Amino acid sequence: MSDAVKLIEVKEEIQADNARVADGLRAQLAEKRTFLVNLMSAPGAGKTRTILRTIEALRDRWRFGVLEADIDSTVDAERVAAVGIAAVQLRTGGFCHLDASMVAKGLAALDLDSLDAVIIENVGNLVCPAEFDTGAVKNVMILSVPEGDDKPLKYPLMFTVSDVLLVNKIDYLPFSDFDLEAMRERVLRLNPRMQIFEISAKTGQGVDQWAAWLDGEARRFLGN
Amino acid sequence: MHELPITERILEIVLKHASGHQIRKIVRIHLAIGALSDLEGEWIQRYFDYLSRGTLAENAELAIRPAPIVLRCASCSRSFEITRDELGHARCSACTESRVELVSGREYLIENMEVM
Numbered sequence: 001m002s003d004a005v006k007l008i009e010v011k012e013e014i015q016a017d018n019a020r021v022a023d024g025l026r027a028q029l030a031e032k033r034t035f036l037v038n039l040m041s042a043p044g045a046g047k048t049r050t051i052l053r054t055i056e057a058l059r060d061r062w063r064f065g066v067l068e069a070d071i072d073s074t075v076d077a078e079r080v081a082a083v084g085i086a087a088v089q090l091r092t093g094g095f096c097h098l099d100a101s102m103v104a105k106g107l108a109a110l111d112l113d114s115l116d117a118v119i120i121e122n123v124g125n126l127v128c129p130a131e132f133d134t135g136a137v138k139n140v141m142i143l144s145v146p147e148g149d150d151k152p153l154k155y156p157l158m159f160t161v162s163d164v165l166l167v168n169k170i171d172y173l174p175f176s177d178f179d180l181e182a183m184r185e186r187v188l189r190l191n192p193r194m195q196i197f198e199i200s201a202k203t204g205q206g207v208d209q210w211a212a213w214l215d216g217e218a219r220r221f222l223g224n
Numbered sequence: 225m226h227e228l229p230i231t232e233r234i235l236e237i238v239l240k241h242a243s244g245h246q247i248r249k250i251v252r253i254h255l256a257i258g259a260l261s262d263l264e265g266e267w268i269q270r271y272f273d274y275l276s277r278g279t280l281a282e283n284a285e286l287a288i289r290p291a292p293i294v295l296r297c298a299s300c301s302r303s304f305e306i307t308r309d310e311l312g313h314a315r316c317s318a319c320t321e322s323r324v325e326l327v328s329g330r331e332y333l334i335e336n337m338e339v340m
């Protein structure tokens with residue numbers, strides 16, 4: 001061994017492991033015919049309520065399960081389980097996001113044979129969850145009106161990796177200076193493929209259109 | 225905010241690559257991190273200093289090169305680089321189209337490491 005410094009080529013993507021686990025999970029879920037959706041948003045944007053509304057709209061057609069991620073509580077899973085939906089709580093123990101292996105662990109606690117679709121309620125955070133592939137087929141994000149129309153500028157990655165944007169709390173619009181058109185333009189510049197739905201999980205406004213889109217995607221995935 | 229799990233992976237990967245070589249220590253690790261990521265280099269180094277204690281990578285310096293954000297025009301398919309601040313207002317430099325797709329800027333790559 002000499003004191004000379006030498007160079008070792010590594011050329012390894014740090015996220016490659018998670019990407020592999022996520023791809024494996026997607027393949028396994030395709031075989032099991034389970035449609036996995038990852039729902040992300042800031043804290044308080046209305047993820048749990050949106051999940052409840054969505055399932056309510058599609059419950060006659062699909063059997064749903066929910067994976068609830070929380071840093072340290074079970075309140076969301078309790079709300080979901082209270083209406084008779086299979087729910088698993090993942091306590092991330094301080095982690096700010098879910099990765100594919102955490103999702104795999106959560107799914108193992110659900111009876112996937114009796115479910116058609118699982119919705120992941122990711123940790124409330126617009127930064128970290130955007131970086132970690134969960135193995136979901138579709139990434140859905142919520143931006144709620146009180147958060148402001150500038151969020152696409154502040155959290156560009158989240159708006160880039162999502163397939164769907166739900167603009168929630170649309171009933172709050174008259175009391176707000178939120179500019180829907182400006183937001184839409186900012187979002188589509190980052191992500192021309194983004195599907196945008198305006199909803200109020202509280203009043204139910206717009207939920208049918210979003211649910212119809214999700215139903216179409218689930219049919220395509222599940223093949224019926 | 226997610227620096228800790230990323231840093232754990234960096235340590236795992238460099239120790240794996242070090243294991244086949246006769247080396248005393250890892251001096252410097254060169255990373256390319258996409259400008260779109262929200263990783264804080266200072267925190268990665270702090271976590272790394274903590275996690276790497278007692279390993280070959282103890283005291284190694286993390287040299288982070290920001291990898292550019294590259295977009296592709298949805299209309300003329302031309303690729304071009306932009307800064308993070310320009311992201312929400314980006315237009316194709318050739319045809320001024322505003323619909324663009326992200327080509328790169330999200331990567332976390334360990335490029336190489338200097339060892340002794």
